[in-house]
Amino acid sequence: MTDPTATVPTTRAGLHAADAARVATFAALIAVLGLPGALPLLGNAVPVTLQTLGVMLAGAILGARRGALAVLTFLALAAAGLPVLAGGRGGLGAFVGPSAGYLVGFVVGAWVVGLLVHRLRRVTFLGVLGAAVVGGVGVVYACGIPVQAAVTGVPVPETALLSAVFLPGDLLKAVACAAVTVGVARAYPAALRHRED
Structure with a gap:
């Protein structure tokens, strides 16, 4: 019996062409979620954006490896200078500013969300919600807050307090991620079969 995947084209990263297309699609989704712009709250150096939702969805639906690759592509x-960050920003300057740690946290967060969702015996709303909160909120904050504090010169406890303004919105994004992921799992179960993650 022949291997049905033997003739499937792969990329240099070892992804099947269909997986590469999914990675590109989620990178585009994260960019699109930045179109509404960035909302600075209470003088915080890091704005509120919808892009964290795309990060959570990439991990939950694509799995750990492909979700992280989608964020890395974004x-x-x-x-490269494309204005894909919230508020139409782009360029290397974003990677040395107050948001730099959050951007790194996006990659790690997507990977953690994907890993946790993959380990669920059944894709349930509460299971995905927990994964999104741990990876998409907790991990992103853990990476972002210390870097923001270092760049702005504001002590970590004070920066963490300032970042608490993001929490209600990020929890709503986790709820949305759970609802969408469960819907995808019911409508198209094969989409969440992460054989390689």
Whole structure:
């Protein structure tokens, strides 16, 4: 019996062509979620954006490896100068500013969300919600807050307090991620079969 995947084209990263297309699609989704712009709150150096939702969805639906690759693709576009970050920003300057740690946290967060969702016996709303909160909120904050504090010169506890303004919105994004992921799992179960993650 022949291997049905033997004739499927792969990329240099070892992804099947269909997986590469999914990675590119989610990178585009993260960029599109930045179109509404960035909302600075209470003088915080880091704005509120919808892009964290795309990061959570990339991990939950694509899995750990492909979700992280989608975020890396998005960040590569930003580094190349394309205005894909919230508020139409792009370029290497974003990677040395107050948001730099959050951008790194996007990659790690997508990977953690994907890993946790993959380990669920069944894709449930509460299971995905927990994964999105841990990876898409907790991990992103853990990477972002110390870097923001270092760049702005504001002590970490004070920066963490300032960042608490993001929490209600990010929890709503986690709820949206769970609802969408469960919907995708019911409508197209094969979409969440992460054989390689």
